[in-house]
Each structure stands twice: as structure tokens, then as C-alpha cells.
Amino acid sequence: MHDMVLEVVNRLLLPFIQLFGMYILFHGHLSPGGGFSGGAVIGASLILYSLTFRFARVKHRLDHDTSVFFEAAGALIYVAIGFVGLFFGYNFLTNRGVFPLGVPGQLWSSGMILIITLALGAKVSGTILSLFQELLEGGSDEHGNP
């Protein structure tokens, strides 16, 4: 089924939803929000995109491998940030002394907190989208065929 109203409205809405999600992510250390909530907003917008534009038709643009990649990359960045602290002779996941803290209150401040927030956002949005796709496809064999 091809619903024109749904597609036009979503074309207008999706950029704003995603911009709001990025705002929550990038201001996680300044205002209420952070990795989990911002990632949930972005993941919801991607689910909306998949639902509106027929998952099968946009599969080449937003397939399961992409969401799993973002999820794994987020977790990997988190652990890698932790090991940076070990590398400089501090504890696992040390912030002060390893990363430049900047001036509190500015956007580019708080060292590893901003990086981890972005990694968590990628991870949570990937998790939500990946769960949605798994349930939509109803499981698949090892070749990815439903």
C-alpha cells in the first residue's frame, strides 16, 4: 500500500525528530538527556522511517547489518575509551587526567563523557532498530533469508 499523506508528513517530520535526538545526545552533559534517551529518539525515528517507507523497499538503505554494526561499534568505542585510561596509567574508564575536560558549561567539554554519550546513542539506536528488524523478519537462516 502506498500512502501519500503518511510519506509526505514523515518526510517533513523525520529530520526534526532526528535533529532533536542529536540535540539530546550532544547536550547530555549540559542538560537532562544523554545516551540512552537520545539514542531511543533516533532509533524510534528510524523505526518510523522503516514503517512508513515499507521495510522491504528501503532495505538496501537501512538493512540489518547496518543496525548491528552501529550497535557493536558503540559498545566497542565504550570499552576502547576505558582502555585509554589504562594506557595512560590510570584506572579503567578514568576521565580527569586523561581527557581534556574543557570549561564546564561549554559544548566541547567534559572529556570522555561526551564521547561515551555519542557511543551510547549509536548503540541504543542500533539496538532498538535491530530488535525491530529481527521481529519484523521473524528470524532468518544463516544466509539472511527469511
Add this chain to the structure above:
Amino acid sequence: MKKVLPVLVLAAIGMLLVLTVAEMPTFGDGQAPAHRGVMDKYLRDSAQDTGAINTIAAIILDYRAYDTLGEATVLFVAVLAVSAALYQGEHHA
């Protein structure tokens, strides 16, 4: 007979958890460690320690960053579990 070992292991883990809960401070206890200085330190020093003016972000991503790593792992395991539950095997297709 095969179910005896999992039940024993689960009972042992449950026993450990119950013992841990029994050691926790009672609910509403004003002398609990969480109410004696940690809160004041977070509110006083978090901006200086972490560079984040949002104290919640400072707690969950700096003081308690290891805990948040565990939370992220929970999400990872959730996706793995859904994947494994829906996997249909190679001979099905």
C-alpha cells in the same frame, strides 16, 4: 536428572543474592553510606571533577561509568537473545 545441576547452581546464586540483600542498610536509614557525604561530594565537586555541569551525566558516565558499561552489555545480550530465539537454523530454509 539433568535438571538437578542447574537448580543447584541457581539456588546457590539466589542464596548469595539473599545474603547480600540482608547486608544492605534498611530502607530510609539516614546513616546509610549513600547519605553520609557521597551526595554532598557529587553536588560540590562534580563540575570540577568531570567537566560536566549535568550532575546525573557526571555520575552515570564518570563516577559510575563501569556500571553503565554493564547496562550497555545488557542491551547487547538482549539483542543476542532475540536473535538466538528467532534463529531458525540452516535446515529450515
